[in-house]
Amino acid sequence: MDKETLMLTVAVLGGTGKEGKGLAYRWAKAGYKILIGSRTPEKAVSTAAEIIEMMDGSGSVVGMSNPEAAEQADIVVLTVPYSAHRDTLEAIKDVMKGKLFVDVTVPLVPPKVSKVQMPPAGSAAQEAKELLGEGVEIVASFQNVSHEHLLGEASVDCDVLVTGTSKNARHEVLKLVEAAGLIGWDAGPIENSVVVEGLTSVLIYINKQYGSTHSGIRITGADNK
């Protein structure tokens, strides 16, 4: 763990949900300072306490409101359901300038969650880019990883594709992927986020069709080292 990583603060908005909590737990274990954000700050405080308990009392994990967490963080990770995507972005956009925003949102449209249905912007991440405006780097990632895997210690049988507005931003998030014990790939510009977000619907379809619970993907024929 280098000093730079130890000093970075990561806000996980919607961090009381299963996916957010799993990511927060893995990053806290890796030494990042974690701020759990929620629309209900008391819930964020109690999730932070649960994560610290899972780590036997160690780690830096604090709960607060979404805008407070975003304001104090270097990297802001959004893990809310798509129905809360726009409202959460509106609530934090004034404090986002100069920060790195990581969108984990999948634009699922119930009840047909196994059918790809992207918003007019092209993807949730591109919608975030429109809403947050200039001066914020946007990365889309972690959409395909099953939350059941993240809260355990086992290795996760799913690679993580990282798309985003700049190579520097993607590389910063690839460090988060590695810190979470996952295998990551720079998957190109933010326009490619439609593939990664949409892949979640494909995997949900495969789960239903083949009776699995957490299908994933691996990249073959390349070496990410």
Next chain:
Amino acid sequence: MDKETLMLTVAVLGGTGKEGKGLAYRWAKAGYKILIGSRTPEKAVSTAAEIIEMMDGSGSVVGMSNPEAAEQADIVVLTVPYSAHRDTLEAIKDVMKGKLFVDVTVPLVPPKVSKVQMPPAGSAAQEAKELLGEGVEIVASFQNVSHEHLLGEASVDCDVLVTGTSKNARHEVLKLVEAAGLIGWDAGPIENSVVVEGLTSVLIYINKQYGSTHSGIRITGADNK
């Protein structure tokens, strides 16, 4: 090989290209009757002769124009570059009623082929659906498989995702996937084709970024048997 499969005729339009030739070769070996289609029928005839030579003189492979091949086939597979997609569809649409159409086209927009850039219809396959109209089943598949692999005998380290307008149509194409010696997955409705087509740009990006030549994907955590 059951009798039904032996009786099916598959047209491979653009079958003189590397991808089409590779698929035609694998299906001919599996016992399908193959019609190679091309805008230049002489080229189709010579490609058909090459494939028969690769099979030591066995197999049923005949070359002709694209519309002739489409008319005589049960299943019509399109493997042309995206720049020829619309014109080829216009040339065959009058003979397509009641047939199964398999779109292998990836809507790459040079020079930025590693960036996903879908047409207004949502994907090349959805564009084909609009152009071919009612009464034609549309399936999108085989976009991610490197042609170098298909002309060899080795196993291919890339799974094939099959999306399409009906489960029956997808299952018919899953038989073609298996006949080509590949592992296939029913990946859901035609709207999901954006993921599979777009994944080609992601894999091209990964190839450039990590110095590989034919990256692919595997589905994990599920069993397709």
